[in-house]
Amino acid sequence: MSVDINIRSISAEETVPLRHSVLWPDHPVSYVLLPEDSSGFHYGAFLPGSSTPVAVISVFYDPLPTTGSSASPSQPPAAAQRTARFRKFACDPAYQGRGIGTGLLQHVFDVAAKEMGCSVVWCDARLSAAGWYERRGMRRFGEMFFKGDIEYVRMMREL
Template identity: 70%
Template structure:
């Protein structure tokens, strides 16, 4: 992770990595989100690089209803989507740092009390090791199995 910086980027700057990592066998349009213009997008960069090695997009989005969807749906929640790390750089702490940055941004910049995502089942254990937990039923996007995951933020009163 040494030498990698994280900064806010445009939605357009996330697209190449989103596409190549998450859905390479689909057209680029498959990774575009209608809400991209309202999101907060972040990239992890090596020094002097112009393209990110990891990207994540964060949106204010209510927690979906589920039989076990506490916290209360009345609290303000963020949702991250299209989180991708170049496979050459996975396992080096870059994705963990970028995810933590998204958590921090959800609290600081978006005033959210929880964050959630649709996680590929193949990555669910990775998210659990970073403080998230599964909720709701397993579902599919195409032939890929997903589960919803969330993390609540502890806020301290002054």
């Protein structure tokens, strides 16, 4: 079931409460702050009439990481492309499954291609969410790794 949402640019500070409560609630708030937040683009998804986002995402210019021999041979060298990386993507659990996160992610794909001039978008995804990203056109690359006790995999989508 999809709901009407309004997606708009927000400040990095406006992403923090949802980042913290959804992604790393057992860590201090400082754990969800990124040194590069000041140079990123931040978006929130809002329900009609609400001033509090129900989903947030942050996007940065960031080259694809070097993955050694596990890189796909069809993947062009990172230096040949302009790439965007999204981070700290969070949707309030009470609003998951309604198309809000999908809409926000599609917005990031559109912004990265049309406004940022990028040909690829990538992220470090929790392994538990990899299938969700795959259903939205992303594919895995590189090796799995851990952040704390959570397993991650890199995901990308060519635009």
